[in-house]
Amino acid sequence: MKTVKEVAWVGLGKLGLPMAKRIVEGGFQVRGFDLSAERLDLAQAVNIRAFKDLATAVEACPIVFVSIPDDKALLGLTLGAGELIRHMAPASVLVETSTVSIEASAKVAEAAAARGIHYLRSPVSGNPVAAQNGTLSAMVSGPAQAFESVRPVLETFTAVQSWLGEAEQARYAKLAINLMIAVSAGMLAEALAMSRKGGIAWEDMLQLVSSSAVGSPMVKYKTQPLAQRDFSSTFDCSQMAKDLDLILNCTRTAGVSAPLAAQMRETYSSLIAMGHGGDDYIATVHHTETLSGLPAIEATHDRGDK
Known part of the structure:
Protein backbone atom coordinates (compact mmCIF):
# COMPACT_ATOMS: atom_id res chain seq x y z
CA MET A 1 0.00 0.00 0.00
CA ALA A 167 -8.31 -14.18 12.74
CA GLU A 168 -10.54 -13.19 15.71
CA GLN A 169 -7.84 -13.17 18.40
CA ALA A 170 -8.29 -9.45 19.07
CA ARG A 171 -11.97 -9.98 19.91
CA TYR A 172 -11.11 -12.63 22.49
CA ALA A 173 -8.40 -10.38 23.93
CA LYS A 174 -10.72 -7.38 24.36
CA LEU A 175 -13.42 -9.45 26.03
CA ALA A 176 -10.80 -10.98 28.34
CA ILE A 177 -9.55 -7.53 29.34
CA ASN A 178 -13.08 -6.26 29.98
CA LEU A 179 -13.81 -9.33 32.11
CA MET A 180 -10.84 -8.44 34.29
CA ILE A 181 -12.03 -4.83 34.57
CA ALA A 182 -15.53 -5.92 35.62
CA VAL A 183 -14.20 -8.35 38.23
CA SER A 184 -11.76 -5.71 39.50
CA ALA A 185 -14.67 -3.29 39.97
CA GLY A 186 -16.52 -5.91 42.03
CA MET A 187 -13.44 -6.78 44.05
CA LEU A 188 -12.71 -3.12 44.80
CA ALA A 189 -16.28 -2.51 45.95
CA GLU A 190 -16.16 -5.42 48.41
CA ALA A 191 -12.77 -4.39 49.75
CA LEU A 192 -13.94 -0.81 50.33
CA ALA A 193 -17.12 -1.97 52.08
CA MET A 194 -15.12 -4.25 54.36
CA SER A 195 -12.71 -1.47 55.24
CA ARG A 196 -15.61 0.86 56.11
CA LYS A 197 -17.02 -1.80 58.43
CA GLY A 198 -13.59 -1.94 60.05
CA GLY A 199 -13.58 1.78 60.77
CA ILE A 200 -11.07 2.80 58.11
CA ALA A 201 -11.67 6.23 56.61
CA TRP A 202 -12.89 6.12 53.00
CA GLU A 203 -10.09 8.28 51.56
CA ASP A 204 -7.43 6.53 53.65
CA MET A 205 -8.39 3.14 52.25
CA LEU A 206 -8.52 4.46 48.71
CA GLN A 207 -5.02 5.89 49.10
CA LEU A 208 -3.78 2.62 50.58
CA VAL A 209 -5.26 0.53 47.76
CA SER A 210 -3.86 2.87 45.12
CA SER A 211 -0.32 2.66 46.52
CA SER A 212 -0.40 -1.08 47.26
CA ALA A 213 0.51 -4.12 45.16
CA VAL A 214 -3.03 -4.19 43.75
CA GLY A 215 -2.90 -0.56 42.63
CA SER A 216 -3.38 -1.27 38.92
CA PRO A 217 -3.69 1.60 36.40
CA MET A 218 -7.46 1.10 36.52
CA VAL A 219 -7.54 1.37 40.32
CA LYS A 220 -5.29 4.43 40.32
CA TYR A 221 -7.47 6.11 37.69
CA LYS A 222 -10.63 5.51 39.71
CA THR A 223 -9.25 6.58 43.09
CA GLN A 224 -9.99 10.29 42.71
CA PRO A 225 -13.58 9.93 41.39
CA LEU A 226 -14.30 7.45 44.18
CA ALA A 227 -12.82 9.80 46.78
CA GLN A 228 -15.30 12.43 45.59
CA ARG A 229 -18.13 9.90 45.18
CA ASP A 230 -18.27 10.98 41.56
CA PHE A 231 -19.91 8.33 39.37
CA SER A 232 -19.99 10.35 36.16
CA SER A 233 -19.58 7.80 33.43
CA THR A 234 -16.58 7.09 31.29
CA PHE A 235 -18.06 3.62 30.66
CA ASP A 236 -21.41 3.02 32.30
CA CYS A 237 -23.04 0.05 34.03
CA SER A 238 -25.34 -0.68 31.09
CA GLN A 239 -22.37 -0.83 28.74
CA MET A 240 -20.54 -3.17 31.10
CA ALA A 241 -23.62 -5.39 31.27
CA LYS A 242 -23.63 -5.55 27.47
CA ASP A 243 -19.96 -6.54 27.41
CA LEU A 244 -20.52 -9.19 30.07
CA ASP A 245 -23.24 -10.69 27.88
CA LEU A 246 -20.68 -10.91 25.08
CA ILE A 247 -18.15 -12.41 27.48
CA LEU A 248 -20.56 -15.05 28.76
CA ASN A 249 -21.58 -16.00 25.25
CA CYS A 250 -17.92 -16.29 24.31
CA THR A 251 -17.04 -18.45 27.32
CA ARG A 252 -20.03 -20.74 26.75
CA THR A 253 -19.10 -21.22 23.11
CA ALA A 254 -15.43 -21.80 23.96
CA GLY A 255 -16.19 -24.12 26.87
CA VAL A 256 -14.56 -21.89 29.49
CA SER A 257 -15.74 -21.86 33.11
CA ALA A 258 -16.53 -18.25 34.02
CA PRO A 259 -18.38 -18.02 37.34
CA LEU A 260 -16.92 -14.59 38.10
CA ALA A 261 -18.26 -13.22 34.82
CA ALA A 262 -21.72 -14.60 35.65
CA GLN A 263 -21.62 -13.11 39.15
CA MET A 264 -20.61 -9.69 37.85
CA ARG A 265 -23.38 -9.79 35.25
CA GLU A 266 -25.87 -10.25 38.10
CA THR A 267 -24.26 -7.35 39.98
CA TYR A 268 -24.69 -5.05 37.01
CA SER A 269 -28.27 -6.24 36.52
CA SER A 270 -28.95 -5.18 40.11
CA LEU A 271 -27.27 -1.81 39.58
CA ILE A 272 -29.38 -1.15 36.50
CA ALA A 273 -32.54 -2.10 38.44
CA MET A 274 -31.46 0.29 41.23
CA GLY A 275 -31.33 3.14 38.72
CA HIS A 276 -27.55 3.20 38.28
CA GLY A 277 -27.43 2.02 34.66
CA GLY A 278 -26.04 5.37 33.49
CA ASP A 279 -23.47 5.62 36.29
CA ASP A 280 -19.85 4.69 35.78
CA TYR A 281 -19.12 0.96 36.03
CA ILE A 282 -17.32 1.55 39.33
CA ALA A 283 -20.77 2.15 40.86
CA THR A 284 -20.40 -1.45 42.05
CA VAL A 285 -19.73 0.27 45.38
CA HIS A 286 -23.45 1.19 45.53
CA HIS A 287 -24.42 -2.47 45.17
CA THR A 288 -22.03 -3.74 47.84
CA GLU A 289 -22.81 -0.93 50.28
CA THR A 290 -26.55 -1.61 49.96
CA LEU A 291 -26.09 -5.35 50.58
CA SER A 292 -23.79 -4.57 53.52
CA GLY A 293 -26.19 -2.13 55.19
CA LEU A 294 -23.83 0.81 54.74
CA PRO A 295 -25.21 4.28 54.07
CA ALA A 296 -23.89 6.13 51.04
CA ILE A 297 -21.12 8.61 51.79
CA GLU A 298 -22.38 12.05 50.90
CA ALA A 299 -19.49 14.36 51.71
CA THR A 300 -16.16 14.19 49.91
CA HIS A 301 -14.23 14.16 53.20
CA ASP A 302 -16.45 11.76 55.13
CA ARG A 303 -14.16 9.80 57.46
CA GLY A 304 -15.93 6.44 57.07
CA ASP A 305 -18.16 4.22 59.21
CA LYS A 306 -17.44 1.62 61.81
Whole structure:
Protein backbone atom coordinates (compact mmCIF):
# COMPACT_ATOMS: atom_id res chain seq x y z
CA MET A 1 0.00 0.00 0.00
CA LYS A 2 1.22 3.49 -0.85
CA THR A 3 1.86 6.04 1.87
CA VAL A 4 -1.51 6.95 3.36
CA LYS A 5 -2.43 10.62 3.55
CA GLU A 6 -6.20 10.39 4.06
CA VAL A 7 -8.43 8.00 5.99
CA ALA A 8 -12.14 7.78 6.72
CA TRP A 9 -13.69 7.48 10.17
CA VAL A 10 -17.22 6.14 10.62
CA GLY A 11 -18.81 6.70 14.03
CA LEU A 12 -17.83 9.91 15.81
CA GLY A 13 -19.04 9.09 19.31
CA LYS A 14 -17.40 9.51 22.73
CA LEU A 15 -14.39 7.44 21.66
CA GLY A 16 -14.55 7.77 17.89
CA LEU A 17 -14.29 11.55 17.75
CA PRO A 18 -11.20 11.96 19.97
CA MET A 19 -9.48 9.09 18.15
CA ALA A 20 -10.19 10.69 14.77
CA LYS A 21 -9.00 14.05 16.12
CA ARG A 22 -5.69 12.49 17.14
CA ILE A 23 -5.24 11.22 13.58
CA VAL A 24 -5.71 14.76 12.27
CA GLU A 25 -3.16 16.01 14.79
CA GLY A 26 -0.82 13.29 13.56
CA GLY A 27 -0.73 14.89 10.13
CA PHE A 28 -3.35 12.85 8.27
CA GLN A 29 -6.51 14.09 6.59
CA VAL A 30 -9.68 12.51 7.98
CA ARG A 31 -13.10 12.18 6.41
CA GLY A 32 -15.77 11.73 9.08
CA PHE A 33 -19.25 10.23 8.97
CA ASP A 34 -21.89 9.97 11.68
CA LEU A 35 -25.68 9.80 11.73
CA SER A 36 -25.75 12.70 14.22
CA ALA A 37 -25.57 16.21 12.80
CA GLU A 38 -24.28 17.40 16.18
CA ARG A 39 -21.34 14.98 16.07
CA LEU A 40 -20.54 16.08 12.52
CA ASP A 41 -20.47 19.70 13.66
CA LEU A 42 -18.06 18.76 16.45
CA ALA A 43 -15.91 16.90 13.92
CA GLN A 44 -15.70 19.91 11.63
CA ALA A 45 -14.60 22.03 14.58
CA VAL A 46 -11.46 19.86 14.92
CA ASN A 47 -10.61 19.87 11.20
CA ILE A 48 -12.27 16.59 10.26
CA ARG A 49 -14.01 16.79 6.88
CA ALA A 50 -17.62 15.95 7.74
CA PHE A 51 -19.77 13.96 5.32
CA LYS A 52 -23.51 13.35 5.59
CA ASP A 53 -23.35 10.52 3.04
CA LEU A 54 -21.53 7.31 3.97
CA ALA A 55 -20.66 6.29 0.41
CA THR A 56 -19.02 9.64 -0.32
CA ALA A 57 -17.16 9.62 2.98
CA VAL A 58 -15.40 6.31 2.29
CA GLU A 59 -15.08 6.53 -1.48
CA ALA A 60 -11.57 5.54 -2.63
CA CYS A 61 -10.19 5.81 0.93
CA PRO A 62 -7.39 3.27 1.48
CA ILE A 63 -8.23 2.91 5.20
CA VAL A 64 -11.66 3.11 6.84
CA PHE A 65 -11.99 3.07 10.63
CA VAL A 66 -15.24 2.16 12.37
CA SER A 67 -16.30 2.94 15.95
CA ILE A 68 -19.85 1.88 16.82
CA PRO A 69 -21.73 0.69 19.95
CA ASP A 70 -22.66 -2.97 19.40
CA ASP A 71 -23.27 -5.97 17.13
CA LYS A 72 -26.52 -4.63 15.75
CA ALA A 73 -24.92 -1.34 14.74
CA LEU A 74 -21.90 -3.10 13.22
CA LEU A 75 -23.94 -5.50 11.10
CA GLY A 76 -26.40 -2.79 10.09
CA LEU A 77 -23.55 -0.52 9.04
CA THR A 78 -21.41 -3.03 7.19
CA LEU A 79 -23.85 -5.62 5.82
CA GLY A 80 -27.29 -4.07 6.22
CA ALA A 81 -28.73 -0.73 5.21
CA GLY A 82 -25.38 1.06 5.51
CA GLU A 83 -23.65 -1.25 3.02
CA LEU A 84 -20.26 0.07 4.09
CA ILE A 85 -18.35 -2.85 2.63
CA ARG A 86 -20.03 -2.43 -0.75
CA HIS A 87 -19.00 1.23 -0.82
CA MET A 88 -15.35 0.54 0.05
CA ALA A 89 -12.69 0.16 -2.62
CA PRO A 90 -11.27 -3.33 -3.22
CA ALA A 91 -7.85 -3.82 -1.55
CA SER A 92 -8.63 -1.11 1.04
CA VAL A 93 -8.43 -1.82 4.78
CA LEU A 94 -11.38 -1.88 7.17
CA VAL A 95 -10.31 -1.28 10.79
CA GLU A 96 -13.07 -2.00 13.32
CA THR A 97 -12.30 -0.58 16.79
CA SER A 98 -15.39 -1.52 18.82
CA THR A 99 -16.24 -4.22 21.36
CA VAL A 100 -18.43 -6.71 19.52
CA SER A 101 -19.00 -10.45 19.48
CA ILE A 102 -16.78 -12.97 17.73
CA GLU A 103 -19.79 -14.11 15.68
CA ALA A 104 -20.64 -10.63 14.36
CA SER A 105 -17.00 -9.94 13.59
CA ALA A 106 -16.68 -13.21 11.68
CA LYS A 107 -19.65 -12.23 9.46
CA VAL A 108 -17.96 -8.94 8.64
CA ALA A 109 -14.70 -10.77 7.89
CA GLU A 110 -16.46 -13.07 5.42
CA ALA A 111 -18.15 -10.18 3.63
CA ALA A 112 -14.92 -8.17 3.51
CA ALA A 113 -12.98 -11.09 2.04
CA ALA A 114 -15.60 -11.56 -0.69
CA ARG A 115 -15.09 -7.92 -1.67
CA GLY A 116 -11.28 -8.14 -1.56
CA ILE A 117 -11.07 -5.87 1.50
CA HIS A 118 -8.50 -6.44 4.22
CA TYR A 119 -10.22 -6.62 7.62
CA LEU A 120 -8.49 -5.71 10.87
CA ARG A 121 -10.19 -6.27 14.20
CA SER A 122 -8.71 -3.55 16.39
CA PRO A 123 -10.71 -3.03 19.59
CA VAL A 124 -9.15 -0.52 21.95
CA SER A 125 -8.77 -0.51 25.72
CA GLY A 126 -9.20 2.79 27.49
CA ASN A 127 -11.65 5.64 27.94
CA PRO A 128 -12.33 9.00 26.28
CA VAL A 129 -9.56 10.68 28.30
CA ALA A 130 -7.05 8.09 27.08
CA ALA A 131 -8.35 8.62 23.55
CA GLN A 132 -7.77 12.38 23.86
CA ASN A 133 -4.26 11.77 25.18
CA GLY A 134 -3.37 9.11 22.60
CA THR A 135 -2.74 6.48 25.28
CA LEU A 136 -5.26 3.80 24.31
CA SER A 137 -4.10 0.21 23.76
CA ALA A 138 -5.01 -1.48 20.48
CA MET A 139 -5.47 -5.24 20.23
CA VAL A 140 -5.24 -6.15 16.55
CA SER A 141 -5.82 -9.28 14.50
CA GLY A 142 -6.14 -9.81 10.78
CA PRO A 143 -3.67 -9.76 7.88
CA ALA A 144 -0.19 -8.90 9.17
CA GLN A 145 0.67 -6.83 6.11
CA ALA A 146 -2.49 -4.76 6.52
CA PHE A 147 -1.59 -4.18 10.16
CA GLU A 148 1.83 -2.85 9.22
CA SER A 149 0.29 -0.48 6.67
CA VAL A 150 -2.20 0.86 9.23
CA ARG A 151 0.17 1.01 12.18
CA PRO A 152 1.42 4.60 11.57
CA VAL A 153 -2.21 5.76 11.83
CA LEU A 154 -2.90 3.62 14.91
CA GLU A 155 0.14 5.15 16.59
CA THR A 156 -1.51 8.58 16.55
CA PHE A 157 -4.16 7.54 19.09
CA THR A 158 -2.70 4.48 20.84
CA ALA A 159 0.39 3.96 22.98
CA VAL A 160 0.52 0.21 22.31
CA GLN A 161 -0.45 -1.77 19.22
CA SER A 162 -0.42 -5.55 19.76
CA TRP A 163 -0.87 -7.81 16.72
CA LEU A 164 -2.26 -11.13 17.95
CA GLY A 165 -2.94 -13.25 14.86
CA GLU A 166 -4.75 -13.53 11.55
CA ALA A 167 -8.31 -14.18 12.74
CA GLU A 168 -10.54 -13.19 15.71
CA GLN A 169 -7.84 -13.17 18.40
CA ALA A 170 -8.29 -9.45 19.07
CA ARG A 171 -11.97 -9.98 19.91
CA TYR A 172 -11.11 -12.63 22.49
CA ALA A 173 -8.40 -10.38 23.93
CA LYS A 174 -10.72 -7.38 24.36
CA LEU A 175 -13.42 -9.45 26.03
CA ALA A 176 -10.80 -10.98 28.34
CA ILE A 177 -9.55 -7.53 29.34
CA ASN A 178 -13.08 -6.26 29.98
CA LEU A 179 -13.81 -9.33 32.11
CA MET A 180 -10.84 -8.44 34.29
CA ILE A 181 -12.03 -4.83 34.57
CA ALA A 182 -15.53 -5.92 35.62
CA VAL A 183 -14.20 -8.35 38.23
CA SER A 184 -11.76 -5.71 39.50
CA ALA A 185 -14.67 -3.29 39.97
CA GLY A 186 -16.52 -5.91 42.03
CA MET A 187 -13.44 -6.78 44.05
CA LEU A 188 -12.71 -3.12 44.80
CA ALA A 189 -16.28 -2.51 45.95
CA GLU A 190 -16.16 -5.42 48.41
CA ALA A 191 -12.77 -4.39 49.75
CA LEU A 192 -13.94 -0.81 50.33
CA ALA A 193 -17.12 -1.97 52.08
CA MET A 194 -15.12 -4.25 54.36
CA SER A 195 -12.71 -1.47 55.24
CA ARG A 196 -15.61 0.86 56.11
CA LYS A 197 -17.02 -1.80 58.43
CA GLY A 198 -13.59 -1.94 60.05
CA GLY A 199 -13.58 1.78 60.77
CA ILE A 200 -11.07 2.80 58.11
CA ALA A 201 -11.67 6.23 56.61
CA TRP A 202 -12.89 6.12 53.00
CA GLU A 203 -10.09 8.28 51.56
CA ASP A 204 -7.43 6.53 53.65
CA MET A 205 -8.39 3.14 52.25
CA LEU A 206 -8.52 4.46 48.71
CA GLN A 207 -5.02 5.89 49.10
CA LEU A 208 -3.78 2.62 50.58
CA VAL A 209 -5.26 0.53 47.76
CA SER A 210 -3.86 2.87 45.12
CA SER A 211 -0.32 2.66 46.52
CA SER A 212 -0.40 -1.08 47.26
CA ALA A 213 0.51 -4.12 45.16
CA VAL A 214 -3.03 -4.19 43.75
CA GLY A 215 -2.90 -0.56 42.63
CA SER A 216 -3.38 -1.27 38.92
CA PRO A 217 -3.69 1.60 36.40
CA MET A 218 -7.46 1.10 36.52
CA VAL A 219 -7.54 1.37 40.32
CA LYS A 220 -5.29 4.43 40.32
CA TYR A 221 -7.47 6.11 37.69
CA LYS A 222 -10.63 5.51 39.71
CA THR A 223 -9.25 6.58 43.09
CA GLN A 224 -9.99 10.29 42.71
CA PRO A 225 -13.58 9.93 41.39
CA LEU A 226 -14.30 7.45 44.18
CA ALA A 227 -12.82 9.80 46.78
CA GLN A 228 -15.30 12.43 45.59
CA ARG A 229 -18.13 9.90 45.18
CA ASP A 230 -18.27 10.98 41.56
CA PHE A 231 -19.91 8.33 39.37
CA SER A 232 -19.99 10.35 36.16
CA SER A 233 -19.58 7.80 33.43
CA THR A 234 -16.58 7.09 31.29
CA PHE A 235 -18.06 3.62 30.66
CA ASP A 236 -21.41 3.02 32.30
CA CYS A 237 -23.04 0.05 34.03
CA SER A 238 -25.34 -0.68 31.09
CA GLN A 239 -22.37 -0.83 28.74
CA MET A 240 -20.54 -3.17 31.10
CA ALA A 241 -23.62 -5.39 31.27
CA LYS A 242 -23.63 -5.55 27.47
CA ASP A 243 -19.96 -6.54 27.41
CA LEU A 244 -20.52 -9.19 30.07
CA ASP A 245 -23.24 -10.69 27.88
CA LEU A 246 -20.68 -10.91 25.08
CA ILE A 247 -18.15 -12.41 27.48
CA LEU A 248 -20.56 -15.05 28.76
CA ASN A 249 -21.58 -16.00 25.25
CA CYS A 250 -17.92 -16.29 24.31
CA THR A 251 -17.04 -18.45 27.32
CA ARG A 252 -20.03 -20.74 26.75
CA THR A 253 -19.10 -21.22 23.11
CA ALA A 254 -15.43 -21.80 23.96
CA GLY A 255 -16.19 -24.12 26.87
CA VAL A 256 -14.56 -21.89 29.49
CA SER A 257 -15.74 -21.86 33.11
CA ALA A 258 -16.53 -18.25 34.02
CA PRO A 259 -18.38 -18.02 37.34
CA LEU A 260 -16.92 -14.59 38.10
CA ALA A 261 -18.26 -13.22 34.82
CA ALA A 262 -21.72 -14.60 35.65
CA GLN A 263 -21.62 -13.11 39.15
CA MET A 264 -20.61 -9.69 37.85
CA ARG A 265 -23.38 -9.79 35.25
CA GLU A 266 -25.87 -10.25 38.10
CA THR A 267 -24.26 -7.35 39.98
CA TYR A 268 -24.69 -5.05 37.01
CA SER A 269 -28.27 -6.24 36.52
CA SER A 270 -28.95 -5.18 40.11
CA LEU A 271 -27.27 -1.81 39.58
CA ILE A 272 -29.38 -1.15 36.50
CA ALA A 273 -32.54 -2.10 38.44
CA MET A 274 -31.46 0.29 41.23
CA GLY A 275 -31.33 3.14 38.72
CA HIS A 276 -27.55 3.20 38.28
CA GLY A 277 -27.43 2.02 34.66
CA GLY A 278 -26.04 5.37 33.49
CA ASP A 279 -23.47 5.62 36.29
CA ASP A 280 -19.85 4.69 35.78
CA TYR A 281 -19.12 0.96 36.03
CA ILE A 282 -17.32 1.55 39.33
CA ALA A 283 -20.77 2.15 40.86
CA THR A 284 -20.40 -1.45 42.05
CA VAL A 285 -19.73 0.27 45.38
CA HIS A 286 -23.45 1.19 45.53
CA HIS A 287 -24.42 -2.47 45.17
CA THR A 288 -22.03 -3.74 47.84
CA GLU A 289 -22.81 -0.93 50.28
CA THR A 290 -26.55 -1.61 49.96
CA LEU A 291 -26.09 -5.35 50.58
CA SER A 292 -23.79 -4.57 53.52
CA GLY A 293 -26.19 -2.13 55.19
CA LEU A 294 -23.83 0.81 54.74
CA PRO A 295 -25.21 4.28 54.07
CA ALA A 296 -23.89 6.13 51.04
CA ILE A 297 -21.12 8.61 51.79
CA GLU A 298 -22.38 12.05 50.90
CA ALA A 299 -19.49 14.36 51.71
CA THR A 300 -16.16 14.19 49.91
CA HIS A 301 -14.23 14.16 53.20
CA ASP A 302 -16.45 11.76 55.13
CA ARG A 303 -14.16 9.80 57.46
CA GLY A 304 -15.93 6.44 57.07
CA ASP A 305 -18.16 4.22 59.21
CA LYS A 306 -17.44 1.62 61.81
